[in-house]
Amino acid sequence: MDRFVYADNAATTSVLPEVMESMLPYLKEFYGNPSSLHRKGREAKRAIDDARMRIAEALNCKANEIYFTSCGSEADNWAIKGAAKARADKGKHIITTKIEHHAVLHAMRSLEKEGFEVTYLDVDNTGYVSPERVEKALRPDTTLVCIMYANNEIGTIEPIAEIAKVVKAHGALMFTDAVQAVGHIPVNISELGVDLLAFSGHKFHAPKGVGALYIRNGVRIETLIDGGGQERSRRGGTENVAEIVGMATALDLAVSRLDEMERVEKMRDRLIDEILKIPNSFLNGGRTRRLPGNVNVGFEFIEGESLLLMLDMAGICASTGSACSSASLEPSHVLLSVGLPVEKAHGSLRLSLSPENTAADIDYILEKLPPIVQRLRDMSPLYNKG
Template sequence: MKKRLIYLDNAATTKTHPDVVSAMLPYFSECFGNPSSLYDLAAASRTAVEDARGKVAAAIGAKADEIYFTSGGTESDNWAIRGVATAHAKKGRHIITSAIEHHAVLHTCEALEKEGYEVTYLPVDESGRVRVADVLAAIRDDTILISIMLANNEIGTIQPIAEIGEIARTKKIAFHTDAVQAVGHIPVDVNSLNVDLLSLSAHKFRGPKGIGALYIRKGTRIAPFMHGGAQEKRRRAGTENVPAIVGLGAAIERAVALMPEKTDRILKLREKLIAGLGAIPASRLNGHPNERLPNNVNYIFEYIEGESILLLLNAHGIAASTGSACTSASLDPSHVLLACGIPHEIAHGSLRLTLGEETAEEEIDYVLETVPKVVQRLRDMSPLTPKELRSR
């Protein structure tokens, strides 16, 4: 008998859509030419790459020649930060970011600190929002880059990127946003956001893993990320992953087209889930109540461990997470929750549920039946649980 699976970890990755797979398949075995070659077979691959580039550009309001293909969000973040830092090293060595960024940003900044750069890690309020005034106050004469994510991967909070970008533009400072969790889920336009660089990744919106893009506004000074060939206008060498690039183009075009209809349905399910989990005693919703991704629900249940919740939910056929998939092997509490002012001992008990376009209302009903039982079972086992929260 097949085990039930309710997949609520779409922020970690999504199932590649069959239409996206179908679009990719010819480029594995039929149109397999290297785009850099000169014969007709290569031209077909080259045309497919440029067609996908145009689709990515159209999805975020950019020009096609401002889109550069990468291996995913992590590479895009690394390139944006290190590339700008390298290109502007003589002008200054100060970078501004936030305390709740993805580790692809934080670890890159930490690596640059070892090379003599200075990084200001901005605090956030209890909902995980960066204060625009804090950004302005942190700017120095030698500030060369500001990097603030569009939407947080753990708690779903959406940042005031347009306002921050306006400040950066006025001050003539390069501005990057990690939009990996946002693209394909909320409207994204690089011009209205006032960003110079933007990272995205296909597998967050039903595309394949291992492919992403970095938007680089024309005129932005940035050093190449990889050397060795003329691909991507000599900025990112290496033979193009044509099937994956085609998949990215198909997935982002599909995600944008379906966004209004999909978002409305998912929002209703999210609100039902938030209301139901909020009825559990000693629980709290993490992230901004309104300025958050439509598919994100992140709760803390006091007196228990998030890892224990996941194991028991898995036994009931529910796939969820405690936070970022990139830190799932760590026993440390979420750096995002700690930055929001949640105490260390409470931050351990977090649960992230991220919905997808295939999530059904019956599945949400089952989750709302199961989670309270799991939480109660774990609280009954915990010596930390106060008497009034025990069932016996």
């Protein structure tokens, strides 16, 4: 192995040294339970309050609208199930898209078993859903619309602010899963106009195990986890103080480094341009309205799993799609939803970059990838060598 390149940042990111440093005091010294009245508890409570304020400032919302969770999937489930059930007296119709993360889609399936009706919107061949398509799907009994801010597989950025205007005019709630957006592109909640927004720390260099849900003041939502009254009695469970502090630090750093995303975009575009020079390769998703670090390409006549294994042997960490389902041999529901045939969907590769990546990383990927693709094709009975 010549070197190591981590290009799976959409799955998870490394914990930055500054983030780790900010967490250590709350693992070693300020270890009290935030619900305790003594000084150790008060110290922990102050840390949570400070983190909440910093996160709210970074996202341009009010501190009392941020609720900490264990991850993005919990935040997604809480937003969807909590809001739908709280408004069931007004209607039981929900709108979402076919390319959402499985946390959203599985929450929808769960609600369908309880009598809710869900409309799954089609997207175009880049994964884009238009406000007009959402508007046409709205019904008198629609109470909730759930559309992701940015897709985890193909990087498509949706027009959330425009969609939210349509949804709000109808009187429904607007939820966006912003797990792939926060920390990677500017996210201004007040300008978006959404009612609910989920994000997860480990997608922007905080540890795994901490996330949050923005709930606009005045929005009714049922509790998902009952407990001891934490998070203003909306989310039970002792708070993960150190990781909450770490997430606030990571978000501060991410926002301060957003200008570096121009460099990440250039690395992304170079990867796409050079990879598409490989015969019988193609881009999944569009060239515009795309996350700065997302590259999703496909190669005919090979299997993505074999490609991943050979890249791994060369020291390159990548993915075939969502990390939450990459162990499955089923083709990506996202790629199928944008019109890719099953045989092409099986040959997909996702490379996801962060500011921690370098131009040398891109050089190395471009050095190793083409011969690996050719080697796999030479072994494929489907490939015409003629």
